[in-house]
Amino acid sequence: MSQNYEPQILNHPLIQHKISIMRSVKTGSKDFRALVSEVAMLMCYEATRDLPLEDVEVDTPVCHCKTKMIAGRKLAVVPILRAGLGMVDGILSLIPAAKVGHIGMYRDEETAKPIEYFCKLPLDIKEREVIVVDPMLATGGSAIDAVNLIKQHGVTQIKFMCIIGAPEGLAAFRKVHPDVKVYIGVMDDHLNENNYIVPGLGDAGDRIFGTK
Ligand code: PRP
Ligand code: URA
Numbered sequence: 096m097s098q099n100y101e102p103q104i105l106n107h108p109l110i111q112h113k114i115s116i117m118r119s120v121k122t123g124s125k126d127f128r129a130l131v132s133e134v135a136m137l138m139c140y141e142a143t144r145d146l147p148l149e150d151v152e153v154d155t156p157v158c159h160c161k162t163k164m165i166a167g168r169k170l171a172v173v174p175i176l177r178a179g180l181g182m183v184d185g186i187l188s189l190i191p192a193a194k195v196g197h198i199g200m201y202r203d204e205e206t207a208k209p210i211e212y213f214c215k216l217p218l219d220i221k222e223r224e225v226i227v228v229d230p231m232l233a234t235g236g237s238a239i240d241a242v243n244l245i246k247q248h249g250v251t252q253i254k255f256m257c258i259i260g261a262p263e264g265l266a267a268f269r270k271v272h273p274d275v276k277v278y279i280g281v282m283d284d285h286l287n288e289n290n291y292i293v294p295g296l297g298d299a300g301d302r303i304f305g306t307k
Contacts, residue, residue, distance in 0.1 A: 102265060102277035103141065110137050110280045114258060118296045124305040128181055131230060131303060134258050134280055135185030142226060142256055142278045143190065168224055171217050175200050175229040175241050178299035182228040182256070196220060198227075198244060200237045207290040209237040214244060221249030230299040232257040232279065233292050235264035239271050258299075259283055261292045 116122055117130045149166035152159065170190055174180045176199040183195060199213030217223065227241055238255055245253060253275045255268070260279040263286050268277065283292045291297070301307040 099273040100276045102260075102269065102279060104260075104279050104282050105138060105141055106281060107137060107141075110134055113137075114281055114296075117258075117302075118294060120297075122302075124302060127302045131178075131181035131258065131299075132185035135182035135228065135256070136188055137185075138256050138258070138278055138280060139186045139189045139226075142254055142276075169219070169222055170194075171196055171220055171223040171225045173198055173216065173225055173227045173241070173245060175227065175237055176213060177201075178231065178303055179227075179229040181299070181303040182230065182258075186226065186228065193226075194219075194223065196225075196245075198241045200241060202233075202237065202290070207234055207236065209240045211240060211244070216245070216248055220245070221251075223250070224252040224254070225250050226254045226256055228256045230258040230303075231292060231295075232260040232264040232268065233286060234261075234290050235267035238264070238268050242268075242272050242275055254278065259292055259295060261286050 113130045113134050117127055146168060147166040148163040150161055151164045153162050170193040172183055172186050172193050173196040174183050176197055194217040196216035200209045200211050202209055225245055229238060232238055242253055255275050256278045258280040260282050283295055285293050287293050
């Protein structure tokens with residue numbers, strides 16, 4: 096039977112604090128980029144809480160002991176370009192052995208429907224647990240299509256991590272991918288008439304890369 100996971104809204108004080116700075120129009124690209132990476136690292140700490148451990152034996156300076164290490168599960172991080180790129184370094188700082196795939200999508204400005212323009216995934220992706228990352232879950236279209244693409248490559252264990260979510264996007268995503276564990280930094284109120292998250296932080300890609 097396929098799983099139906101409850102989304103985890105992290106709401107951690109450090110995450111809320113950093114996201115509040117990101118929201119401000121006064122925060123420039125340099126600080127915004129650093130904050131995206133820091134929030135991703137904090138979120139990764141929670142999203143890896145269920146990694147299995149195995150017993151190992153270690154000689155400390157004091158004695159021989161039995162202790163625990165992560166049981167060799169192979170991970171991959173897949174950012175949705177462009178804005179997802181900003182989350183990769185923070186995650187790799189905690190799991191440096193993870194491989195990185197890339198999926199390029201942008202929203203058509205008129206319809207807000209995602210358009211795929213790039214996909215390059217690790218060759219052994221289907222043997223890996225995959226964490227898909229994108230700072231924004233608005234209508235959910237980009238995240239839904241990215242996860243569809245990854246499933247088409249045979250991946251069965253997938254997590255999706257975003258910094259800000261909208262209720263509309265979360266509902267749409269869960270309808271299509273109830274088997275994917277979702278981690279959200281904070282939930283916002285609604286989408287506006289242009290399908291931007293309110294209050295949100297504007298266009299995450301433009302703010303990371305300074306393109307507007
Ligand atoms: C943003 C964001 C998500 C998408 C979310 O990307 O980074 O990928 O919009 O919106 P959705 O949930 O309605 O699909 P955008 O399309 O602006 O591309 P960019 O990252 O290249 O700026
Ligand atoms: N994409 C963004 O970058 N921001 C939004 O508010 C919605 C989609």
